Amino acid sequence: MAVQSPPVASVEQVQDYRNNSLLFLTFRRLFRQRNAQVGMLILGFLVLVAIFAPALAPYDPDQSLIGVESIDKRAGPCIHLLGCPADQPEHYMGVDGNVRDQYSRIIYGTRVSLFIGFSTIGLAVIFGTIIGAVSGYAGGWVDNIIMRIMDVILAFPSFLLAIAIITVLGRGLQNALYAIAIVNVPVFARLVRSSVMSLKELDFVTASRSLGASPLRILFIRILPNAIPTLIVQATLSIGGAILEAAALSFLGLGAQPPLAEWGTMLGTERNQVFTSPHLVFFPGIAIMVTVLAFNLLGDGFRDAMDPRLAQLAKS
Amino acid sequence: MSTKKTTTQPLLDVQNLKTYFYTDDGVLTAVDGVDFQVAPRQVFGLVGESGCGKSVTSLSLMRLVDTPGKIVDGQVLLQGENLLDKTPAEMTKVRGSQISMIFQQPKSSLNPVFTIGDQIVEVFKIHETISEKDARQQAVELLRRVGIPDPERKAQAYPHELSGGQAQRVMIAMALALKPRLLIADEPTTALDATIQAQILDLMQDLRDTTDTAVILITHDLGVIAELADRVAVMYAGKIVEEGDTTALFDKPLHPYTQGLMGSIPVLGDTKERLEVIPGNVPSLINLQPGCRFASRCGARVEHNLEICTQVEPDLIEFDAGHKVRCWLYQEHAGHTPPLKAFADKKDRK
Numbered sequence: 001m002a003v004q005s006p007p008v009a010s011v012e013q014v015q016d017y018r019n020n021s022l023l024f025l026t027f028r029r030l031f032r033q034r035n036a037q038v039g040m041l042i043l044g045f046l047v048l049v050a051i052f053a054p055a056l057a058p059y060d061p062d063q064s065l066i067g068v069e070s071i072d073k074r075a076g077p078c079i080h081l082l083g084c085p086a087d088q089p090e091h092y093m094g095v096d097g098n099v100r101d102q103y104s105r106i107i108y109g110t111r112v113s114l115f116i117g118f119s120t121i122g123l124a125v126i127f128g129t130i131i132g133a134v135s136g137y138a139g140g141w142v143d144n145i146i147m148r149i150m151d152v153i154l155a156f157p158s159f160l161l162a163i164a165i166i167t168v169l170g171r172g173l174q175n176a177l178y179a180i181a182i183v184n185v186p187v188f189a190r191l192v193r194s195s196v197m198s199l200k201e202l203d204f205v206t207a208s209r210s211l212g213a214s215p216l217r218i219l220f221i222r223i224l225p226n227a228i229p230t231l232i233v234q235a236t237l238s239i240g241g242a243i244l245e246a247a248a249l250s251f252l253g254l255g256a257q258p259p260l261a262e263w264g265t266m267l268g269t270e271r272n273q274v275f276t277s278p279h280l281v282f283f284p285g286i287a288i289m290v291t292v293l294a295f296n297l298l299g300d301g302f303r304d305a306m307d308p309r310l311a312q313l314a315k316s
Numbered sequence: 317m318s319t320k321k322t323t324t325q326p327l328l329d330v331q332n333l334k335t336y337f338y339t340d341d342g343v344l345t346a347v348d349g350v351d352f353q354v355a356p357r358q359v360f361g362l363v364g365e366s367g368c369g370k371s372v373t374s375l376s377l378m379r380l381v382d383t384p385g386k387i388v389d390g391q392v393l394l395q396g397e398n399l400l401d402k403t404p405a406e407m408t409k410v411r412g413s414q415i416s417m418i419f420q421q422p423k424s425s426l427n428p429v430f431t432i433g434d435q436i437v438e439v440f441k442i443h444e445t446i447s448e449k450d451a452r453q454q455a456v457e458l459l460r461r462v463g464i465p466d467p468e469r470k471a472q473a474y475p476h477e478l479s480g481g482q483a484q485r486v487m488i489a490m491a492l493a494l495k496p497r498l499l500i501a502d503e504p505t506t507a508l509d510a511t512i513q514a515q516i517l518d519l520m521q522d523l524r525d526t527t528d529t530a531v532i533l534i535t536h537d538l539g540v541i542a543e544l545a546d547r548v549a550v551m552y553a554g555k556i557v558e559e560g561d562t563t564a565l566f567d568k569p570l571h572p573y574t575q576g577l578m579g580s581i582p583v584l585g586d587t588k589e590r591l592e593v594i595p596g597n598v599p600s601l602i603n604l605q606p607g608c609r610f611a612s613r614c615g616a617r618v619e620h621n622l623e624i625c626t627q628v629e630p631d632l633i634e635f636d637a638g639h640k641v642r643c644w645l646y647q648e649h650a651g652h653t654p655p656l657k658a659f660a661d662k663k664d665r666k
Contacts, residue, residue: 021429021431021474023429202424203419203421203424203425204424204425204426204427204428206380206419206425207417207419207425207426207487207490208427209378209380209411210378210380210411210412210416210417210419210491211411211412211416211439211442211490211491212408212409212410212411212412212413212416212439212442212443213408213412213438213442214405214408214442217442222427225427225429225430226427226428226429228429
């Protein structure tokens with residue numbers, strides 16, 4: 001009955017299909033992208049720093065060195081190799097107003113910032129995806145109600161809304177995390193909704209329905225995996241923004257509270273010393289910038305890897 | 317072909333099916349009172365040009381018409397059970413296991429992010445409690461059966477790695493996975509090139525002979541119908557205008573529209589400057605004019621100078637045994653004598 005497979009090995013038979021999923025192909029393109037390579041390099045470095053912070057930091061980040069070492073508060077960087085007198089204690093980035101080693105604080109700050117970035121956007125992705133998927137698939141009045149609520153949230157400048165949420169919840173790092181997550185939910189809800197709305201019109205959805213798949217199964221198991229690439233792009237780009245927002249909230253004293261080593265807080269507490277002790281704002285600022293840059297480069301790289309045509313356009 | 321006549325109780329009995337689309341411009345009568353029966357193991361062809369309501373009919377049978385479309389009237393009896401009375405959850409169980417469907421665009425009908433093996437396995441998992449291993453084995457077996465070479469390895473392939481013909485074979489495998497009673501094939505060969513078309517038709521012919529599944533074959537290609545179908549219905553503007561056994565219908569097309577369709581097929585070895593065409597377009601299905609829907613394009617109406625065509629709509633009457641037609645050329649009406657009386661007498665005799 002059925003056509004017999006030819007006895008001679010055809011090209012197709014030799015081909016290996018194991019690693020040809022779209023996600024795999026995307027990642028392969030991603031690794032060839034210069035932007036993404038730089039982003040991944042920086043990010044990999046930051047992750048390593050965060051993991052090995054205790055080994056890398058010469059001092060306890062929260063410990064004041066008053067009475068431990070003879071050093072003035074807000075003393076500048078002192079690196080022996082670069083000609084700092086050997087009798088002075090070595091502090092690569094100087095010490096802050098409470099005589100804590102700035103370098104150790106920056107290193108530990110990496111942990112806080114990465115945690116903020118991943119946890120806020122993680123929460124936003126989970127809730128945004130569920131809300132957007134249901135909204136896009138159900139359509140009609142369900143969609144209308146959900147999207148109007150999202151519109152209301154989006155109507156506020158996100159930073160002001162975050163401040164407002166913190167005013168209600170109270171200050172502190174945890175509440176700042178919730179605030180940033182809430183502010184980001186509509187972004188993902190809209191994104192997933194529009195993906196689902198276009199995906200649900202495609203033939204394979206009708207085909208799935210004709211084979212007896214239930215609506216929930218179609219939405220979450222058949223449609224959503226197709227929306228993952230766009231989600232990854234948006235999430236990566238948003239993590240940078242979230243870190244920046246958290247730093248800004250902390251700078252204003254609404255987020256992470258002293259003595260926690262958080263870059264925004266460090267900037268905030270020493271902002272009046274910007275002319276007398278520039279190292280105390282310079283290093284945290286650089287740290288924030290490098291981290292956000294890494295995520296943005298990676299996000300751009302992802303976007304180009306997902307859609308090679310777009311990348312071609314950008315080049316020309 | 318003659319062995320599979322509509323003598324037993326029909327597997328599928330569609331009665332007065334009406335599917336309307338409520339658009340901003342008005343009500344679009346995409347399917348307007350369609351009746352037909354499909355016998356077990358029969359291949360039933362549904363022919364017509366684009367926009368005549370073939371696809372909407374098939375989606376209505378599956379109850380997959382989306383808003384603004386709505387099935388407003390009729391019955392779809394599958395083995396005596398009205399599918400239109402079922403709850404959505406019950407209907408979900410029917411789809412895939414009792415009726416399934418294959419589509420025009422095989423490549424886009426497969427989910428791009430899963431391997432074809434996964435997609436076939438899923439069909440088993442939706443409807444049956446079956447172990448992953450057994451399901452996978454059956455999936456490979458199915459792929460072999462529909463003529464996919466090296467099925468074990470090919471099950472690991474993603475849809476973008478398949479050719480159109482292979483994708484359609486996979487779709488057929490998925491649709492037949494649970495041995496449904498009825499398979500709806502909506503233009504299964506339209507998107508494929510000619511040689512692949514022939515292969516897919518061979519496969520379908522082969523499956524028709526080896527399984528118990530009845531097929532509704534929807535197409536605009538009369539050649540495909542002639543090759544595969546036992547019985548044919550010709551649709552025009554949401555209505556069936558002629559229905560009969562394939563041989564009878566091809567030997568003696570009754571309706572002017574059917575005759576026009578036949579005339580527009582190129583015949584090998586026949587030298588013609590131009591192919592014959594049916595003048596005009598399918599009428600808009602919103603705000604239809606009274607009378608026969610084909611009247612504005614009908615040569616026979618002009619030839620016989622019939623007035624009734626633009627006033628009253630004809631009925632689908634049985635003209636010969638099993639050969640039905642909807643045309644004033646054959647039907648009597650108060651003050652109207654059908655011009656083709658010789659045929660009409662035949663009908664009275666019956």
